[in-house]
Amino acid sequence: SSTAFLPLRRALPAATHVSALDADTAVIFTLARSLDGKSVTLYVGNGAKTEPINDAAQQEQRVQAAVEQGAAEGKNAVLLKAEKKVRLADLFRIATAATAEGMKLNVAVMEKEAP
Numbered sequence: 001s002s003t004a005f006l007p008l009r010r011a012l013p014a015a016t017h018v019s020a021l022d023a024d025t026a027v028i029f030t031l032a033r034s035l036d037g038k039s040v041t042l043y044v045g046n047g048a049k050t051e052p053i054n055d056a057a058q059q060e061q062r063v064q065a066a067v068e069q070g071a072a073e074g075k076n077a078v079l080l081k082a083e084k085k086v087r088l089a090d091l092f093r094i095a096t097a098a099t100a101e102g103m104k105l106n107v108a109v110m111e112k113e114a115p
Contacts, residue, residue: 021079021106022077025074026076026077026078027067027077027078027103029080030042030046030082031080031083032086033083033086033087034054040086040091041053041054042059042062042094044062056093059093059097060097064097064098067097071100075103076102077104080108081108081110082109084109084111
C-alpha cells in the first residue's frame with residue numbers, strides 16, 4: 001500500500017475566527033525573499049516603500065526598535081507580511097525579534113510577491 005501526502009496548504013484547517021487588523025494600531029513589517037533566494041529582505045512598514053534591510057543582525061535590531069517605538073506610541077499589535085517564498089526560519093527569526101510584552105503578533109503570508 002502507498003501513502004499519499006497532501007500538500008501542507010491542503011492539510012491546514014481554514015481559519016474560523018478572523019477579524020481585520022487595524023493598521024493604525026499595528027507595527028507593520030514586510031518580508032521578501034532576496035533575489036539570490038538565500039536570505040530575506042525586511043522593510044519597516046507596509047510594502048517595499050522604505051529602505052531595504054538585508055543584514056540579519058540589523059534586521060533584528062530595527063524590528064526590536066520599531067516594536068518598542070510602536071508600543072510607546074500606544075500600538076498593541078505587530079503584523080509580519082511575508083511573501084510565500086520567505087523561508088520559515090527567517091520568519092521565525094523576525095517574529096522572535098518582534099515579540100514584546102503587550103504586543104499581539106500577527107502573520108500574513110502573501111500568495112504573490114510583496115509589493
